[in-house]
Amino acid sequence: xxxxxxxxxxADAAPRISVIIPSWRDAENLGVLLPKLAQFESVAEIIVxxxxxxxxxxxxxxxxxxxxxxxxxxxxxxxxxxGARAARGDVLIFQHADTALDEAxxxxxxxxLRDPRIIGGAFYRKFDRRHPRLRWLEHVARFLTRNGGSxxxxxxxxxxxxxxxxxxxxxxxxxxxxxxxxxxLRAAGKIAVLxxxxxxxxxxxxxxxxxxxxxxxGLFILxxxxxxxxxxxxxxxxxxxxxxxxxxxRTAVVPREEKRAE
Numbered sequence: 186x187x188x189x190x191x192x193x194x195x196a197d198a199a200p201r202i203s204v205i206i207p208s209w210r211d212a213e214n215l216g217v218l219l220p221k222l223a224q225f226e227s228v229a230e231i232i233v234x235x236x237x238x239x240x241x242x243x244x245x246x247x248x249x250x251x252x253x254x255x256x257x258x259x260x261x262x263x264x265x266x267x268g269a270r271a272a273r274g275d276v277l278i279f280q281h282a283d284t285a286l287d288e289a290x291x292x293x294x295x296x297x298l299r300d301p302r303i304i305g306g307a308f309y310r311k312f313d314r315r316h317p318r319l320r321w322l323e324h325v326a327r328f329l330t331r332n333g334g335s336x337x338x339x340x341x342x343x344x345x346x347x348x349x350x351x352x353x354x355x356x357x358x359x360x361x362x363x364x365x366x367x368x369x370l371r372a373a374g375k376i377a378v379l380x381x382x383x384x385x386x387x388x389x390x391x392x393x394x395x396x397x398x399x400x401x402x403g404l405f406i407l408x409x410x411x412x413x414x415x416x417x418x419x420x421x422x423x424x425x426x427x428x429x430x431x432x433x434x435r436t437a438v439v440p441r442e443e444k445r446a447e
Contacts, residue, residue: 186222186223186224186225186226186228186229186230186231186250199227199295200274200275200276200294200295200298201229201273201274201275201276202227202228202229202274202275202276202277202278202291202294202295202343203229203230203231203232203268203269203272203273203274203276203277203278203346204222204228204230204231204232204278204280204286205232205234205265205268205269205272205277205278205279205280206218206231206232206233206234206251206268206280206281206282207234207236207256207261207264207265207268207279207281207282208233208234208235208236208237208239208242208264208282209235209236209237209259210237210239210242211235211237211239211242211282211283212239212241212242212245214282214283215233215242215245215246215282216241216245218280218282218285218286219231219233219245219246219248219249219251220249221285221286221287222249222251222286223249223250223251225288225291227288227291227292227295228291229273229274230251230252230272230273230274231246231249231250231251231252232251232252232254232268232271232272233246233251233252233253233254233268234254234255234256234264234265234267234268235253235254235255235256235264236255236256236257236258236259236260236264237259238255252271254267254268254271260357260359261338261355261362261363262354262355262356262357262358262362262366263355263357265279265354265355265362266354266355266357269346269349269354272346274346275345275346276294276298276343276344276345276346277343277344277345277346277349278294278341278342278343279338279341279342279343279344280341281338281339281341281385283339283385284339284340284341284383284384284385285383285384285385286341286383287381289381290308290341290379290381290383293308293379293380293381294343294379297377297379298345300375300377302374302375303374303375303376303377304344304345304348304370304373304374304375304376305342305343305344305345305348305349305370305376305377306336306342306343306344306376306377306378306379307330307336307337307340307341307342307343307376307378307379308340308341308378308379308380308381308382308383309326309327309330309340309378309379309380309382309383310323310326310327310337310339310340310382310383310384310385311323311382311383311384311385322399323382330378331378333371335363335364335367335368335406336363336366336367336370336371336376336378337363337364337367338362338363339383339385340383341383342363342366342367342370344370348370348373348374351373352366352369352370352373354366358415358416359415359416359418359419360405360409360415360418360419360422361406361409361415361418362415364406364409365415405418405421405422
């Protein structure tokens with residue numbers, strides 16, 4: 186893992202990349218991801234922002250040279266903002282713990298950002314051990330992403346640091362923080378969607394059923410696009426009872442797993 190010098194890097198130098206990983210009981214995933222990231226010279230720093238108080242996650246972070254920050258409540262937007270404030274790199278990559286990130290991906294980020302017009306972007310996606318009858322969704326997702334669709338959190342979203350600060354980071358909402366940020370990022374300038382695709386774990390599809398999970402995720406994305414609030418969607422998604430007005434407007438949320446129309 187490369188060191189971040191105190192001086193500003195020359196304009197033609199490779200970007201200093203900070204990888205920010207929001208975590209909730211992700212020790213197993215971190216145990217796979219962090220050893221790989223620690224080997225890459227292009228990664229200037231790794232920041233794990235944990236909201237579970239998981240000792241194993243903290244131990245893995247220390248073992249592989251990552252900074253470990255604690256967030257008071259599980260909220261991906263808040264966790265990623267906390268990590269970004271602590272980061273010192275020129276480029277921020279927001280990385281899910283269960284999504285693979287290889288050296289080839291980092292090379293593509295550096296190559297894309299040699300174009301000063303590119304402000305950020307993400308990767309296309311593929312899935313491991315997918316239900317074979319759902320593989321066609323990968324092609325649909327590629328088409329949508331290439332033609333203005335949302336950039337989701339499990340696509341290893343990257344952004345120039347100054348752009349992220351200008352956009353004032355992620356909205357600290359219970360769900361759909363990635364879709365909300367994607368809309369603003371696309372509006373701010375030119376983005377790049379890159380190959381090779383990143384691979385995300387399909388364990389949830391396998392556990393809950395691929396069709397059921399995909400249809401449920403697609404429905405909630407549609408409802409969000411139709412204007413249903415993230416707070417209400419969060420209650421529906423997790424079967425929570427309505428709470429007081431104050432509780433409905435808080436950004437802190439209960440533990441969750443990622444949801445996507447995959």
